[in-house]
Amino acid sequence: MHDDWAARIEAIWDDDALSDESRLERIDAVAAERPAGDPLALFERGGARDAAGLEADAAPLYRAALDGGLDDVHRPQAVIQLASTLRNLGLADEAVGMLRAELARRPASPLHDEASAFLALALVSVGREREAASVALRTLAPHLSRYTCSVASYAEELGEDTA
Template sequence: MSSWEDRVAEFWNTADDTDPDVVDRMRALVDERPADDAAALFEWASVLDFVGREHDAVPQYRAALAAGLDSERMPQAVVQLASSLRNIGRADEGAELLRDLGDETIAGAAAAAFLALCLRDAERPDEALAVALRALAPTLPMYGRAVTAYADELAGPQPA
């Protein structure tokens, strides 16, 4: 029999948000774990988010974070929680979470992308553009320094 983690990975490899059984299939996996299992709480939040139930996902993400997620799932949970908060009209709160996340690398530039989206929805477009440009700058071998300078002009220098 496959491990729980393998079965969760397989679930996500085949998940379809139009499948009427997708939530029930994840519920069956989650029910295999203790009620306070951080990974199970995260996966439950993720499937609720996946099917557009962000209001229901938010408290589950918070419970997963409070339960102590591992170093791989924790940054994903923060990014996904921030995105859900943005989708339910709490973009400022999402932006704050993403700023607190710092420079973790598991989610790559996703944190910056979702921070830019949160800032835009929070009516801070110059700051949003600066975040996006700073995330893009390292990929520009010829113009990275110039793009970073323009980002600094838009929102001021990044804190060290």
């Protein structure tokens, strides 16, 4: 059931012809097949609302999904999506805290770089642009074909100025 359920959810997300309202209705219908309070269903329902621009409706669903216990694939996604939603709702300080906690987790999430990108955005939203640039450059540096050490060093220098 789970594999079929996940495939149907993915098919809804992949259907670019759906309006936000139709996507939301379809996600809700498939999510309703799972038990009440199921973290994965809550996560998908939150994502549908988030994608439709209904951040205030998405946030409690993301929180409930995280409180309910998501697997290691969906938990970091939910943290990032909730943090982004909170930033959009004017709660960027909370988003910064969530993302810092996510980045401190060990072992590191496969979405570590993605969490860093959203941390940089949240830092800009709270007026800490130099720290945001430091985070972004630290994340980018290992992916560069040249100048990795220089960019990492400059990122550290920017970060020191914010301490």
